[in-house]
Amino acid sequence: MKTLSIRPAKIYDVPALARIERESFAHPWSAEQITRDIVANDRAFVAVAVLDGEPVGYADMWIVAGEAQLYNIAVAPEYRGAGIGSILMKYMAKTAARAGCRTMTLEVRRSNEPAISMYRKGGFRDSGIRKGYYADNKEDAVLMDREISPDEAIEGTGDLEVDIETV
Numbered sequence: 001m002k003t004l005s006i007r008p009a010k011i012y013d014v015p016a017l018a019r020i021e022r023e024s025f026a027h028p029w030s031a032e033q034i035t036r037d038i039v040a041n042d043r044a045f046v047a048v049a050v051l052d053g054e055p056v057g058y059a060d061m062w063i064v065a066g067e068a069q070l071y072n073i074a075v076a077p078e079y080r081g082a083g084i085g086s087i088l089m090k091y092m093a094k095t096a097a098r099a100g101c102r103t104m105t106l107e108v109r110r111s112n113e114p115a116i117s118m119y120r121k122g123g124f125r126d127s128g129i130r131k132g133y134y135a136d137n138k139e140d141a142v143l144m145d146r147e148i149s150p151d152e153a154i155e156g157t158g159d160l161e162v163d164i165e166t167v
């Protein structure tokens with residue numbers, strides 16, 4: 001059993017987060033884009049999951065006009081399937097609740113079954129389809145949303161520590 005910590009991302013996490021991006025997406029965000037969301041974008045909130053001192057996953061969310069948009073969750077390939085994505089998702093919901101949000105939305109590629117399954121288990125429901133949304137292969141985006149309960153704001157305190165079984 002190991003303890004996973006979830007905390008707000010810092011500038012020194014950027015190289016590791018950019019590596020997780022490259023390992024996770026055909027069109028990864030650059031280190032500059034991640035840096036901007038950590039240090040220069042008041043609307044953005046970036047969280048990192050840390051195991052044995054190493055970032056193993058991260059999530060990026062924007063809060064605009066009281067609505068949280070979950071832009072990204074990625075877990076390093078060797079750490080997938082251990083619950084880290086789900087824990088990050090829950091932490092982002094708690095953060096959104098603390099910011100006073102009542103809904104969280106996201107869009108995901110229709111072919112991304114692991115992510116869609118994770119979001120459904122996390123309480124998201126399908127709210128629409130954006131036809132041909134992704135420019136690279138004209139893939140549809142599935143739109144999903146979920147309500148955020150004010151009670152989620154008071155589950156746990158501050159940063160999060162969770163014991164997980166790693167694979």
Ligand SMILES: CC(C)(COP(=O)(O)OP(=O)(O)OC[C@H]1O[C@@H](n2cnc3c(N)ncnc32)[C@H](O)[C@@H]1OP(=O)(O)O)[C@@H](O)C(=O)NCCC(=O)NCCS
Nearest residue numbers: 024073074075080081082083084085086108114115117118
């Ligand atoms: C999507 C992703 C973040 C999931 O992270 P993870 O830590 O492996 O997810 P969890 O271990 O918390 O799994 C939660 C649920 O997701 C679903 N899931 C995870 N991996 C899956 C897979 N390979 N196939 C199908 N469903 C899967 C399952 O429903 C799982 O629940 P279960 O364990 O009860 O079966 C991870 O696969 C990833 O980083 N993918 C690449 C980046 C990406 O596509 N991000 C989403 C962008 S919108």
